[in-house]
Amino acid sequence: xxxxxxxxxxxxxxxxxxxxxxxxxxxxxxxxxxxxxxxxxxxxxxxxxxxxxxxxxxxxxxxxxxxxxxxxxxxxxxxxxxxxxxxxxxxxxxxxxxxxxxxxxxxxxxxxxxxxxxxxxxxxxxxxxxxxxxxxxxxxxxxxxxxxxxxxxxxxxxxxxxxxxxxxxxxxxxxxxxxxxxxxxxxxxxxxxxxxxxxxxxxxxxxxxxxxxxxxxxxxxxxxxxxxxxxx
Amino acid sequence: xxxxxxxxxxxxxxxxxxxxxxxxxxxxxxxxxxxxxxxxxxxxxxxxxxxxxxxxxxxxxxxxxxxxxxxxxxxxxxxxxxxxxxxxxxxxxxxxxxxxxxxxxxxxxxxxxxxxxxxxxxxxxxxxxxxxxxxxxxxxxxxxxxxxxxxxxxxxxxxxxxxxxxxxxxxxxxxxxxxxxxxxxxxxxxxxxxxxxxxxxxxxxxxxxxxxxxxxxxxxxxxxxxxxxxxxxxxxxxxxxxxxxxxxxxxxxxxxxxxxxxxxxxxxxxxxxxxxxx
Numbered sequence: 001x002x003x004x005x006x007x008x009x010x011x012x013x014x015x016x017x018x019x020x021x022x023x024x025x026x027x028x029x030x031x032x033x034x035x036x037x038x039x040x041x042x043x044x045x046x047x048x049x050x051x052x053x054x055x056x057x058x059x060x061x062x063x064x065x066x067x068x069x070x071x072x073x074x075x076x077x078x079x080x081x082x083x084x085x086x087x088x089x090x091x092x093x094x095x096x097x098x099x100x101x102x103x104x105x106x107x108x109x110x111x112x113x114x115x116x117x118x119x120x121x122x123x124x125x126x127x128x129x130x131x132x133x134x135x136x137x138x139x140x141x142x143x144x145x146x147x148x149x150x151x152x153x154x155x156x157x158x159x160x161x162x163x164x165x166x167x168x169x170x171x172x173x174x175x176x177x178x179x180x181x182x183x184x185x186x187x188x189x190x191x192x193x194x195x196x197x198x199x200x201x202x203x204x205x206x207x208x209x210x211x212x213x214x215x216x217x218x219x220x221x222x223x224x225x226x227x228x229x230x231x232x
Numbered sequence: 233x234x235x236x237x238x239x240x241x242x243x244x245x246x247x248x249x250x251x252x253x254x255x256x257x258x259x260x261x262x263x264x265x266x267x268x269x270x271x272x273x274x275x276x277x278x279x280x281x282x283x284x285x286x287x288x289x290x291x292x293x294x295x296x297x298x299x300x301x302x303x304x305x306x307x308x309x310x311x312x313x314x315x316x317x318x319x320x321x322x323x324x325x326x327x328x329x330x331x332x333x334x335x336x337x338x339x340x341x342x343x344x345x346x347x348x349x350x351x352x353x354x355x356x357x358x359x360x361x362x363x364x365x366x367x368x369x370x371x372x373x374x375x376x377x378x379x380x381x382x383x384x385x386x387x388x389x390x391x392x393x394x395x396x397x398x399x400x401x402x403x404x405x406x407x408x409x410x411x412x413x414x415x416x417x418x419x420x421x422x423x424x425x426x427x428x429x430x431x432x433x434x435x436x437x438x439x440x441x442x443x444x445x446x447x448x449x450x451x452x453x454x455x456x457x458x459x460x461x462x463x464x465x466x467x468x469x470x471x472x473x474x475x476x477x478x479x480x481x482x483x484x485x486x487x488x489x490x491x492x493x494x495x496x497x498x499x500x501x502x503x504x505x506x507x508x509x510x
Contacts, residue, residue: 012384012393014390014427014428015466027389036392039390056275060352060353086296086355087296126353
């Protein structure tokens with residue numbers, strides 16, 4: 001069966017991942033000229049830079065990230081958005097796509113609304129600011145939001161978005177993937193459910209080779225199975 | 233009623249052949265089994281069975297620290313709660329934190345503070361929960377060993393895993409990993425936690441008395457034992473993340489089966505009341 005290819009070795013915190021001459025990248029640290037893994041993950045080496053791709057962990061916002069957030073509070077000139085990270089993320093009225101009068105924020109976004117936004121800035125004490133000035137930023141109406149581990153987001157997107165466009169093409173769903181591990185799906189019920197299952201498969205098999213084929217197989221199989229008469 | 237004083241004098245902890253009551257040699261550990269990722273809701277989790285100890289550890293975070301005044305603008309907090317279930321010991325333990333569990337929580341959180349990269353997550357907290365389901369001496373070491381696996385499972389950046397093991401003195405002999413009887417009737421118990429890669433000691437306590445030479449011997453034994461535990465911890469983490477696709481597909485929710493045709497169902501029994509109905 002495709003997708004059951006061999007796994008790359010897992011490194012465990014404290015494990016040596018490189019000697020002198022290599023630079024420590026994300027997920028690693030250096031001590032006495034040696035590099036060690038700081039996180040549980042997969043070792044990756046590129047141009048002398050060693051990094052560990054984590055298998056698990058919380059979303060830590062970075063400038064420019066596209067995120068899917070839920071409005072949790074309103075201020076007179078800002079909204080407070082939950083972006084599935086340890087840090088609260090305010091969206092200022094001037095960063096919204098609308099002309100908001102002072103104290104009139106509730107007209108545009110209410111508590112519970114889901115938005116697609118971008119991280120405008122993160123400072124050294126991790127104060128986050130959001131923006132909705134980018135063209136793909138919007139309020140998301142309808143559909144469903146699912147959460148996956150933020151570390152698996154690159155695999156769901158795929159190289160140049162190949163994986164997510166495959167799912168979009170096969171299921172005819174509209175999909176937005178946030179870097180914070182939230183994914184918004186919209187389509188008919190059956191297709192959304194199949195797309196959600198495909199995303200779960202990617203999340204669980206993020207490190208396997210031949211994942212694209214496994215996903216294609218899962219979606220086509222599920223579509224074949226559910227094509228017959230529907231149980232009422 | 234038994235006379236406690238009398239028992240203490242009579243209790244022979246080392247048998248004539250030099251082995252301990254449970255048949256172990258002085259430097260032998262009780263059987264240990266660790267499993268990572270056992271809880272779905274926690275960010276990271278682990279379960280350990282260590283002799284008669286059964287301990288669950290769960291890790292959340294880094295997450296927003298509450299109450300807000302505890303937040304540190306420069307680094308993350310490492311908070312720990314060690315708790316014993318009321319049924320974990322033979323006399324029901326009164327639930328809730330007591331002097332002992334507050335102390336253990338404190339020393340364990342300090343042990344982990346030494347290895348977690350706290351500076352990467354200012355203003356947050358990493359919360360560790362240790363639940364002792366069954367206790368048989370050495371629960372703080374078991375809890376710490378499990379919590380360290382849970383931390384790695386949660387993807388928290390850290391310098392190394394922490395492994396922990398106690399050693400002590402029974403019948404004048406320095407032994408590793410005391411069990412309940414040895415802990416109760418022995419002369420000293422000395423739990424220790426180290427960072428195996430560098431050999432740093434992050435937890436060291438002692439109950440009872442050891443001479444300097446005995447202490448050095450005990451420390452040597454504990455360090456040897458923690459290296460064995462370290463391998464078990466790493467093994468548990470590797471096992472957690474090497475499932476095959478077949479396993480995953482087995483776990484994924486199956487497509488609901490088509491509804492069974494009515495006729496195939498067995499006819500409902502005429503009388504469903506049982507013997508009373510007759």
